[in-house]
Amino acid sequence: MVFRLFFIDYFGNQLSASTTLSDIVTALMTGFKFDSAMSGVFLVLPFLSMALLLPLRYFKTIAVIRCSFSTLFFIINLLLCVITITYFQEYNEQFNHFVIEALYDDQSAIASTIIGQYNPSVSLLIYLAWLTLSLFLLRYIHKNVSAPGFIKQMQNPGLKIALVLLAFILLAVATRGSLSTRPAMRKWAEVTADSFLNKTIITPARSLVYAVKDYRALQQQGEDNPFTGELDILTVAQQTFGDHAGSGQLTDYLKKQAGGAVIETPEHIFLVVMESYDAWPLQQQYAPLHLTDQVTALGTKGLHFKRFLPASSSTMNSLSSILSGIPFTGVNVSQRGAVGGPSISSVFTTMEALGYQTNFFYGGLASWQNIGNYVKNQGVDNIYTAAHAGGKSSAGIWGIDDDQLFELVQDKISGQKKSFSVIMTTTYHGPFSMDVLARGYPYRDNSDYPDEIKQLDDGSIDANTLGHLWFSDKAVGDFVRRAEKSWPSSLFALTGDHYGRRYFHAKPSLYEISAVPFILYGQNITPELINTEVAGNHLDILPTVIELIAPKGFSYFSFGDALQHKTANDFTFANQKIMSTQQLWTIPKGGTIKPGHATNNKNQEKDQQKSLGVVVHNYENLMGLAWYYIMEGAQLIKG
Numbered sequence: 001m002v003f004r005l006f007f008i009d010y011f012g013n014q015l016s017a018s019t020t021l022s023d024i025v026t027a028l029m030t031g032f033k034f035d036s037a038m039s040g041v042f043l044v045l046p047f048l049s050m051a052l053l054l055p056l057r058y059f060k061t062i063a064v065i066r067c068s069f070s071t072l073f074f075i076i077n078l079l080l081c082v083i084t085i086t087y088f089q090e091y092n093e094q095f096n097h098f099v100i101e102a103l104y105d106d107q108s109a110i111a112s113t114i115i116g117q118y119n120p121s122v123s124l125l126i127y128l129a130w131l132t133l134s135l136f137l138l139r140y141i142h143k144n145v146s147a148p149g150f151i152k153q154m155q156n157p158g159l160k161i162a163l164v165l166l167a168f169i170l171l172a173v174a175t176r177g178s179l180s181t182r183p184a185m186r187k188w189a190e191v192t193a194d195s196f197l198n199k200t201i202i203t204p205a206r207s208l209v210y211a212v213k214d215y216r217a218l219q220q221q222g223e224d225n226p227f228t229g230e231l232d233i234l235t236v237a238q239q240t241f242g243d244h245a246g247s248g249q250l251t252d253y254l255k256k257q258a259g260g261a262v263i264e265t266p267e268h269i270f271l272v273v274m275e276s277y278d279a280w281p282l283q284q285q286y287a288p289l290h291l292t293d294q295v296t297a298l299g300t301k302g303l304h305f306k307r308f309l310p311a312s313s314s315t316m317n318s319l320s321s322i323l324s325g326i327p328f329t330g331v332n333v334s335q336r337g338a339v340g341g342p343s344i345s346s347v348f349t350t351m352e353a354l355g356y357q358t359n360f361f362y363g364g365l366a367s368w369q370n371i372g373n374y375v376k377n378q379g380v381d382n383i384y385t386a387a388h389a390g391g392k393s394s395a396g397i398w399g400i401d402d403d404q405l406f407e408l409v410q411d412k413i414s415g416q417k418k419s420f421s422v423i424m425t426t427t428y429h430g431p432f433s434m435d436v437l438a439r440g441y442p443y444r445d446n447s448d449y450p451d452e453i454k455q456l457d458d459g460s461i462d463a464n465t466l467g468h469l470w471f472s473d474k475a476v477g478d479f480v481r482r483a484e485k486s487w488p489s490s491l492f493a494l495t496g497d498h499y500g501r502r503y504f505h506a507k508p509s510l511y512e513i514s515a516v517p518f519i520l521y522g523q524n525i526t527p528e529l530i531n532t533e534v535a536g537n538h539l540d541i542l543p544t545v546i547e548l549i550a551p552k553g554f555s556y557f558s559f560g561d562a563l564q565h566k567t568a569n570d571f572t573f574a575n576q577k578i579m580s581t582q583q584l585w586t587i588p589k590g591g592t593i594k595p596g597h598a599t600n601n602k603n604q605e606k607d608q609q610k611s612l613g614v615v616v617h618n619y620e621n622l623m624g625l626a627w628y629y630i631m632e633g634a635q636l637i638k639g
Helices: 002-010 021-056 059-091 098-104 107-118 120-144 157-176 195-199 204-219 233-241 250-254 284-289 293-301 315-324 347-353 368-377 402-413 463-486 538-549 602-610 612-631
Strands: 255-257 268-274 303-305 357-362 382-384 419-424 491-496 518-522 555-557 572-574 577-579 584-586 594-596
Touching (some): 002 021, 002 059, 021 059, 021 157, 021 195, 059 204, 098 204, 233 250, 233 612, 250 255, 268 538, 293 303, 293 518, 347 357, 347 538, 347 555, 357 368, 382 402, 402 419, 463 491, 572 612
Parallel strands (some): 268 419, 357 382
Antiparallel strands (some): 255 555, 303 518, 572 577, 584 594
């Protein structure tokens, strides 16, 4: 804690002008949880050795073990505290996976840089002085402090047992860093709106542990492109996008030009990515539940694409694909993609080229999945999270309620003249602890469902869970109505991050466990504007918007295609999924293709099966190019 206070003071110029004493106290209290957890790690073995050896009266052995681990604690943690100051000066972060990658870099050059730029001799003297003082105090405690007299004289066996149990419980609490169900973890660390202050919360030792984990996760992706087999990557690009005069840059194959705006330029564009908002609740058979009336109404007035696939089955992977414009191929880019600048197909840089100020709104904390750093690297102008809205909600642990998030959006957008905002919601996520009945939800339990719905209900999902879907739908509908009044020319795009993994019955179809909706709504967006029967995916959102609003000849880059340019014969690809207007396939890892949601037209189905091999080959090519771009970069020809 002393180090944390010094850290905040030393880099005090990075504190936001709006940061209050309350924010600092909140950061210190959260940091104490991580302090406790790290201390608990060093206490476990001494405690267990004491429990085993005390009955044998091995007092000296116990003392040696205790002092050894205490000494080790100070040697390691104080050293990391001193080093992380220098590391932070260079990277503006505590330890991350780059500190491990430095082991494979030019170590002599790194050492020379450290010596020449940061004068480590001063840091070494500080460390030795600090360590000497700590070990002196440790030795003093070892010699002069003993157990209280009442413990030594305790004779009651019941009290002794109770004391032992209490000690075990307190050790467990200390090691978890929490009395609640949420232990001290990185994803819960960013509790203030001050990004620098949040960086002081996790202990240096814990940040190093996370750095090692992140590095290992990045290296598990392997060295060879898993999709393209023996084909040369340049040949793959030419097969997928056509020959571009032998170009050696992948970006040349991704380049597109807009055909010209077909609607007035919107003042504000809102891309809402809704947590777990999948397609099945919008099907007609579930309409009597009135869970998705708001989004359904927007789709009826505007454009509702029902044959639409998410980029992946998880929030961060889908969100990263939407933001970067790169298909998810199994590579988790929340760490890898947080450095090196935005992708060529970033939604933020593309919209900035059209004159829009860009924003990212997230109902949780910026520390989740490293989302804050990832979005910054993708080129966004402004980031707003739960911390900017007070960080408190009536719901659970994932963030603020969706209505609070949309209030934050309206508040921040009011000062902007022309903006593009990505909004990631959180309400429809476990543990589903919001009081939805108090918000107007009509079903106390499943017995309150309409009669036609009761016939479909098999108890697979409870009414309270669906109440959170209902509230998520209500919140976005209320937001669209308010925003429409404030900014009539706004364009709204709504989709789900992934299918929700919760279904109304125990045997959902392949479509129900695959699809999410995509809605376009706004001024001059009419149902006749685009054929909504075509199949699409998350990567098609940006080009679709571009082709609606961009001037003719505007250049942009995309792995996806504008839905305006698709036909009923086109296929769309997402991670382990292929969809057409009539058909849907899943591609399990290491398995065979499984068809689902088949057409009733037998001749058409037979023709599609014949061409399936070609379709899968195209799928593998596209995913291979995406994997290559993430892992190797845009240069296709190695020189």
